[in-house]
Amino acid sequence: MKEDLLLIPGPTNLSSRVRRLMASPQPPHSGHAFQAAFKDLISLSRYVFRNEKSHQFVFTGTGTIGMESSVVSLVSRGDKTLTLSTGYFGHRMHHINQIHGAKADIVDYTNGSHADPDDLRKRLRTTRYKAVFMTHVDTSTSVCNPVRELLEECSNAGVFSIVDGVCSIGGVPFDFDRFAPDIAFTASQKAIAAPPGAVLIATSQKVLDYMTSRKSPIESYYMSLLNWKPVMDNARTYLATPATQVLLALREALLAVKEETLEKRWTRHRQLGELTRSKVASWGSKFVANDDCRADTLTSFWVDQGSAEGIQKKLEEDHGIIIARGLAEARDSMLRIGHFGILSPRRLSGALQSIGEVVGRLGLGRK
Numbered sequence: 001m002k003e004d005l006l007l008i009p010g011p012t013n014l015s016s017r018v019r020r021l022m023a024s025p026q027p028p029h030s031g032h033a034f035q036a037a038f039k040d041l042i043s044l045s046r047y048v049f050r051n052e053k054s055h056q057f058v059f060t061g062t063g064t065i066g067m068e069s070s071v072v073s074l075v076s077r078g079d080k081t082l083t084l085s086t087g088y089f090g091h092r093m094h095h096i097n098q099i100h101g102a103k104a105d106i107v108d109y110t111n112g113s114h115a116d117p118d119d120l121r122k123r124l125r126t127t128r129y130k131a132v133f134m135t136h137v138d139t140s141t142s143v144c145n146p147v148r149e150l151l152e153e154c155s156n157a158g159v160f161s162i163v164d165g166v167c168s169i170g171g172v173p174f175d176f177d178r179f180a181p182d183i184a185f186t187a188s189q190k191a192i193a194a195p196p197g198a199v200l201i202a203t204s205q206k207v208l209d210y211m212t213s214r215k216s217p218i219e220s221y222y223m224s225l226l227n228w229k230p231v232m233d234n235a236r237t238y239l240a241t242p243a244t245q246v247l248l249a250l251r252e253a254l255l256a257v258k259e260e261t262l263e264k265r266w267t268r269h270r271q272l273g274e275l276t277r278s279k280v281a282s283w284g285s286k287f288v289a290n291d292d293c294r295a296d297t298l299t300s301f302w303v304d305q306g307s308a309e310g311i312q313k314k315l316e317e318d319h320g321i322i323i324a325r326g327l328a329e330a331r332d333s334m335l336r337i338g339h340f341g342i343l344s345p346r347r348l349s350g351a352l353q354s355i356g357e358v359v360g361r362l363g364l365g366r367k
């Protein structure tokens, strides 16, 4: 199979040490070696979330399981919830709230701006919400929210706060202990640079207390964080068969994060973000996110209507570079470059040169 450079917003490129584990002989999930590795995996996950004090979960699933687990574990039918949406994934979170019977409100910030903490404070003064959901980096728009400030408003109002960190954690500064959300989650295939197939979730003690004292039962078996808690405490506990190779590969990827150190990884991602933004600006393309909230993990920009597919195809065929198109209605007019994981500024720089040439030829979107 030919090897392309993945510059999509996840899954990201895998290092050879991570790939090796995907090809390892099948370990028994009940064996001592896997259980020791799982313990290690939880401890390394804590490092990446900066979660020393509270509960950490890792299990087979994807980012969407993180979204839905947060909702089913905290929200009962008829509860009022608020989602601050800065793109496609905010809308998905709102929709999941609706599916599970929440009286779900949404504030739609989808014009490229970030969620506004002052506006949130006012809303929390006038309406009693059970929980507020926010996306740290929305992968459709590349908008990066000021989660720390937003979480402070939630904490002042005493509401549960949930951060979708799928496109941020491990790539941009996030500190579970200091920012103090009630739930934050990510998925294995993004900034951590492991294969898809695992969800990583941190929760506060308040969430655990709430789940154990809920009047109405959690309406899910697999996505109940309460059901997963005993497995996290002792990997010998059986709930569902884990994707063993994926979890071992994730452990290796997390180890690599720790070896690099989180601080250096954040700095490298800032360089990747700055490099991409300076190139996109030099082509004259218009960014989707406003300039005060552009993420360091991916960059979304407009191209001429109808040209996105041709640009994507040309880059793959002629240069072995894979970038992503916009989601939903932006599919034909938006491109997204993922610049996270194990990518180096040098590798990205060469690729951006090719992307700039193709975009310039086939559909520069000076909107």
Ligand SMILES: Cc1ncc(COP(=O)(O)O)c(C=O)c1O
Binding pocket: 009, 010, 062, 063, 064, 065, 067, 089, 135, 137, 138, 139, 164, 165, 166, 167, 187
């Ligand atoms: C911000 C965000 N949230 C949630 C998801 C859903 O994750 P998954 O596709 O792993 O289910 C994604 C996927 O790209 C995402 O970018």
